[in-house]
Amino acid sequence: MILTLAVSGYRSLREIVLPLDRLTVITGANGTGKSSLYRALRLLADVAQGRTIGALAAEGGLESTLWAGPETISRAMRSGQVPVQGTVRRDRVALRLGFAGEDYGYAVDLGLPVSGGAFAQDPEIKAEAVWVGESLNRHNSIAERAGGLVRVRSGRGEWRPLVTGLAAFDSMMTHATDPSQAPELLALRERMRGWRFYDHLRTDRDAPARRPRVGTRTPALAGDGADLAAAIQTIREIGDGAAFDAAIEDAFPGARVAVVQSGGLFAVTMHQHGLLRPLVAAELSDGTLRFLLLATALLTPRPPEVMVLNEPETSLHPDLIAPLARLIARASGAGQIVTVSHSAALAQALAGQGARTHELRKEVGETVAGMDDPPSWGWPKR
Numbered sequence: 001m002i003l004t005l006a007v008s009g010y011r012s013l014r015e016i017v018l019p020l021d022r023l024t025v026i027t028g029a030n031g032t033g034k035s036s037l038y039r040a041l042r043l044l045a046d047v048a049q050g051r052t053i054g055a056l057a058a059e060g061g062l063e064s065t066l067w068a069g070p071e072t073i074s075r076a077m078r079s080g081q082v083p084v085q086g087t088v089r090r091d092r093v094a095l096r097l098g099f100a101g102e103d104y105g106y107a108v109d110l111g112l113p114v115s116g117g118a119f120a121q122d123p124e125i126k127a128e129a130v131w132v133g134e135s136l137n138r139h140n141s142i143a144e145r146a147g148g149l150v151r152v153r154s155g156r157g158e159w160r161p162l163v164t165g166l167a168a169f170d171s172m173m174t175h176a177t178d179p180s181q182a183p184e185l186l187a188l189r190e191r192m193r194g195w196r197f198y199d200h201l202r203t204d205r206d207a208p209a210r211r212p213r214v215g216t217r218t219p220a221l222a223g224d225g226a227d228l229a230a231a232i233q234t235i236r237e238i239g240d241g242a243a244f245d246a247a248i249e250d251a252f253p254g255a256r257v258a259v260v261q262s263g264g265l266f267a268v269t270m271h272q273h274g275l276l277r278p279l280v281a282a283e284l285s286d287g288t289l290r291f292l293l294l295a296t297a298l299l300t301p302r303p304p305e306v307m308v309l310n311e312p313e314t315s316l317h318p319d320l321i322a323p324l325a326r327l328i329a330r331a332s333g334a335g336q337i338v339t340v341s342h343s344a345a346l347a348q349a350l351a352g353q354g355a356r357t358h359e360l361r362k363e364v365g366e367t368v369a370g371m372d373d374p375p376s377w378g379w380p381k382r
């Protein structure tokens with residue numbers, strides 16, 4: 001589970017350190033930085049797959065994700081006495097992402113490239129660290145990367161080089177995970193690879209979940225929901241089918257969901273109260289299909305350590321918010337869940353289920369979480 005999430009220098013997230021619980025909801029008005037926080041967590045997970053630099057490039061490169069405000073915001077600028085003005089940059093450009101779990105923590109520092117050439121826009125990984133415990137300090141780091149050098153600390157405390165000449169576009173999490181010399185890195189990477197993100201479960205007319213398709217055992221619903229029928233069938237076979245049926249009953253009293261097979265294709269049907277024949281997925285409303293997708297994602301027979309949902313309430317009728325909150329709360333019994341949502345109703349319903357709530361705000365363009373006592377945090381040195 002992630003106990004602390006830290007982001008620095010990513011869009012409006014200049015410096016934010018958030019404690020996360022088993023069930024957390026991140027909410028706030030439009031434009032306060034919720035989606036940016038979601039994206040930052042995703043970029044962090046991408047490190048373990050070697051995809052961070054590509055993902056940043058797809059957003060327009062490091063330059064576009066950098067904080068667009070002044071490096072320092074004076075008190076007079078905060079109070080509006082003087083206009084917000086640029087200052088001469090003193091610190092190096094850095095996008096930093098990190099988390100601390102129950103045992104290990106990891107952080108990465110990305111900066112501007114020094115080399116020229118065709119890929120001169122690619123950000124470079126400048127520093128990384130893995131540590132034991134809550135936050136990085138001088139005593140608890142067990143693996144460090146600075147430039148191209150990766151060092152690991154042995155049980156007796158001395159440092160030895162593990163990799164030299166690591167390319168600036170490779171992470172130590174993917175290129176220095178020797179099972180005998182750095183088993184912690186390997187274990188941490190595998191856990192990060194297991195984090196699951198849902199942000200664009202499609203429910204439009206052409207959504208793949210509306211069409212029958214070939215099914216194989218599917219313990220985790222795909223990000224676009226394409227394998228819905230197979231995933232529901234897998235819950236029925238190796239997961240908690242009764243909980244799935246109960247979640248459907250909770251949201252749509254009297255309704256039943258079935259998976260039918262014909263000609264090797266799997267399709268979802270739903271018997272609804274008052275209808276003479278079941279509806280096929282192509283006929284379901286956007287909100288109904290979304291709820292089925294979310295129930296299937298959340299009741300996965302192989303719960304990930306961390307599941308992150310972005311705006312799950314999109315296109316749901318207000319009546320479905322409470323059943324959704326109950327479903328999310330139930331799923332948090334099997335793994336940590338972070339929900340990002342601008343819906344006050346969903347945030348409130350989740351808080352009623354015991355979720356920790358962070359309400360983001362903007363202050364002079366900067367996202368703040370307004371916490372009295374944020375967790376301690378340290379970044380790796382370049």
Ligand SMILES: Nc1ncnc2c1ncn2[C@@H]1O[C@H](COP(=O)(O)OP(=O)(O)OP(=O)(O)O)[C@@H](O)[C@H]1O
Nearest residue numbers: 011012030031032033034035036065066067068342
């Ligand atoms: N490079 C940047 N520097 C500073 N602020 C930025 C930068 N890029 C985007 N922003 C700000 O971040 C905000 C967008 O944040 P984000 O998309 O995370 O908001 P949100 O909370 O998800 O809003 P919504 O509820 O509308 O989806 C914009 O309002 C913009 O002002």
Ligand SMILES: [Mg+2]
Nearest residue numbers: 031034035036
């Ligand atoms: Mg958003």
